[in-house]
Amino acid sequence: MAVNSVEQYIETHPYWGKELQSLRTVMQNTELEECIKWGAPVYTLEGKNVAGIAAFKNHCALWFFNGALLKENTILLHNAQEGKTKALRQIRFEKGDKIKPEILQKYLAEAIQNQRKGKEIKPVTSKELVVPSELKDALKEDNDLEKAFQQLTKGKQREYANYISQAKREATKLSRLEKIKPMIKNNEGLHDKYKNC
Incomplete structure (x- = not known):
């Protein structure tokens, strides 16, 4: 089933509903624009991906598309796939973890500032197209x-x-x-x- 709204995304993940709603509220208190990309909530600044929220089996997360560029706020960041993921970082929440907006706002403010400055990690792709x-x-x-x-x-x-x-x-x-x-x-x-x- 295709997800067309953040409400629908939260409804399809009832186990994490409370946490996702709390994260959404934090996101809505920023200047970022809310939309759905790749079937999940994404928050953009002038069309550029800044952050997203997602539910997984054992945790839910607040994603930063260029999280590797965060310098002031890093203690909570995880690389989801060490050795594979270059730019993405996430803050994970397990069931019962308290979501603290005042802390998350610092991470978001730095990510927004980096986006305003045009800072981003470009994906490294092979220039040569290998057609099977x-x-x-x-x-x-x-x-x-x-x-x-x-x-x-x-x-x-x-x-x-x-x-x-x-x-x-x-x-x-x-x-x-x-x-x-x-x-x-x-x-x-x-x-x-x-x-x-």
């Missing part, structure tokens, strides 16, 4: 598909190439290929439906 053989073959067989693929941005091409490459089994690669063909022909990115704002 399954996708190459499909493009050779279908001229319309090849034309549509060439019209996509390099980022969208890379998303599709990685989507096929990351499948372990040949059958999965082929089923993914069938799924994405109409999306490519419609000039859609793999993750466009999750970008609501």
Whole structure:
């Protein structure tokens, strides 16, 4: 089920409902604009992602998209995937933890200030596009598909190439290929439906 509002997101995570609502209230007391991206609440400044809130199995969290740039307020920050995640940082809350707005506001103020200054960690991506053989073959067989693929941005091409490459089994690669063909022909990115704002 696609999530279209923050209220709906909170309703779909009833175990963390109270905590998520408290985090939302903190976020609403900033100048950030609330929206849904990738199926979760995200808070932006002039269209740029600053923070988000999310529920997980064992905790809920306040995310900072460029949290690695926070220098004054760092003690509560966690890297969700050490060695993989470069910029994202989160403050985790377990059931029963007290959410202290006065502390979170300091983190948010610094994150907003960094965004105003244009500070961000750019994702490191390989410049070379490696198209897997399954996708190459499909493009050779279908001229319309090849034309549509060439019209996509390099980022969208890379998303599709990685989507096929990351499948372990040949059958999965082929089923993914069938799924994405109409999306490519419609000039859609793999993750466009999750970008609501």
